[in-house]
């Protein structure tokens with residue numbers, strides 16, 4: 001490749017020989033627009049190289065017109081010519097001692113400059129018969145003298161490809177790009193760091209991931225490329241975090257024994273040891289004038305709300321306001337109801353502000369917030385709107401973290417007239433897998449509740465085929481007769497949803513059948529707030545025995561007398577969602593029972609349901625969910641622009657992630673804005689990758 005000019009890795013792919021507008025368009029559909037994108041388009045797997053055959057052997061193996069086989073042969077180019085036209089083509093004849101074979105390449109005019117009559121090549125591809133000739137279309141090729149004879153079992157990369165751009169074509173493009181780029185490639189990581197972590201240099205890594213000699217080479221290359229991805233995100237997150245810490249201030253909310261005692265008096269039970277520990281972690285953060293930025297995670301029913309109330313009361317005790325923000329109106333109403341109950345008889349008051357708060361009521365709340373005589377507010381995004389101004393918002397709590405992106409979190413960071421931002425806590429009832437909490441939520445400190453409040457026994461879970469759903473409803477009717485309550489969850493609201501049970505018709509069916517002696521009501525997201533509130537109140541007051549609902553009850557519903565959860569078409573729900581639903585029962589003294597009715601069409605689907613039936617560990621389930629669905633969906637990464645990685649695997653690369661985290665943290669301490677000379681390349685990549693999504697523009 002001596003004649004070639006070195007190429008900038010950020011150059012557009014059409015700077016590569018052989019890439020015209022058509023190929024560039026095909027590449028762009030695969031998300032590849034620059035040379036480095038192409039190098040980052042890593043193989044999804046590898047295949048073993050074919051053993052070489054003579055041309056006569058191949059002839060013998062392919063007697064008929066329709067026969068085809070993957071082959072590898074070696075020989076000398078007898079002739080080569082190019083055919084111009086709409087589809088420019090290069091045709092060559094390759095001969096060995098036993099016969100000849102025709103080679104055809106499309107859209108590769110540069111090959112004329114490289115392959116000459118007399119060149120000795122090893123070629124590989126899918127051989128077929130064409131008008132009696134043996135031919136190979138778009139074969140991969142190598143000069144014989146470049147071929148490493150030791151690579152009998154060389155691995156062939158197999159790329160994510162498309163119809164108009166097969167893997168073999170990508171492979172030859174990558175080969176061209178590697179030859180042009182690697183000799184000049186500068187490593188973004190300092191040599192010292194590479195040596196300390198035993199990572200190959202970047203050029204070696206790219207070479208090995210695309211043209212490995214053996215599986216160990218692949219593993220080594222993967223490790224390096226994954227490390228870079230993980231390090232980059234950590235650097236971005238930490239840089240941002242440090243910036244926030246240094247430039248933002250919050251009102252310190254100091255806890256002392258007296259305040260602690262008064263808060264505890266308000267809470268009608270003794271906090272568990274886990275709740276105590278977490279409250280102390282939070283109080284320590286709140287006491288500082290640096291804004292808290294903390295994730296509170298805990299399985300369903302672990303008692304996070306009580307912890308939130310503790311923190312909110314601390315803010316109120318120090319003369320500040322606190323807001324709790326939920327992702328849906330229903331959840332906000334739930335929180336409002338349970339906090340109001342918790343604080344019955346106290347002097348503090350809790351307001352509710354959602355999208356459906358009537359205008360007059362909304363005006364009154366806004367006035368009271370501005371005057372400071374409403375201390376606590378529960379609501380939805382509605383309370384983030386511009387005209388909602390607190391006199392002194394000391395603490396914001398977001399429930400259900402993963403539905404809020406990084407950006408929404410920063411909107412909560414509105415600076416008040418005193419130049420301060422509120423402390424921030426996010427709570428999630430869906431435990432976030434460790435890997436995710438370290439990466440995408442890497443800017444948050446994490447508190448975890450693992451222990452459940454006393455007096456709970458694990459919920460019994462059964463997966464039941466639809467044919468036996470009568471047994472399930474029979475059991476539910478019995479529990480109702482014994483004074484308990486239950487939920488029936490169906491996937492859709494409307495009948496139109498091809499054959500799925502909808503809320504209203506399913507209620508009618510149950511009312512006329514198995515549950516004819518029970519009082520039923522429906523609950524779904526299209527009801528008005530008033531309707532939903534009155535249904536939930538009636539359910540809580542035991543005027544209703546069974547709620548037939550959509551997943552609106554997934555989070556937050558807290559009715560200890562409800563012991564049975566039935567989920568129809570369970571295969572339609574995500575694992576984490578099923579676990580959430582299960583968490584709605586068994587919240588009181590009596591054991592919860594949960595029936596997932598479903599008939600998964602696939603083996604995979606069946607395994608998923610069994611897995612959740614067997615495990616009651618929300619963390620384990622969240623991890624399973626991650627394995628099955630991939631991280632993208634879990635943290636809504638596509639919207640928030642923080643894309644999952646190309647090489648790093650959040651399920652298997654946990655150890656590497658830890659290392660990258662340590663290194664990123666050391667680096668940021670040494671060079672907080674990455675302006676040092678050893679960080680130039682890395683900083684460029686960081687800005688290109690995460691500058692926008694993490695809002696790094698204003699950092700340093």
Ligand code: ADP
Nearest residue numbers: 269270271272300301302303304305306453558
């Ligand atoms: P989460 O929000 O984590 O799902 P909640 O805060 O709603 O859990 O608590 C679940 C149930 O347990 C509620 O009924 C709550 O009143 C009760 N609870 C919480 N903490 C305790 C405790 N320390 N002792 C007894 N009951 C508790």
Ligand code: MG
Nearest residue numbers: 304305429556
């Ligand atoms: Mg809750």
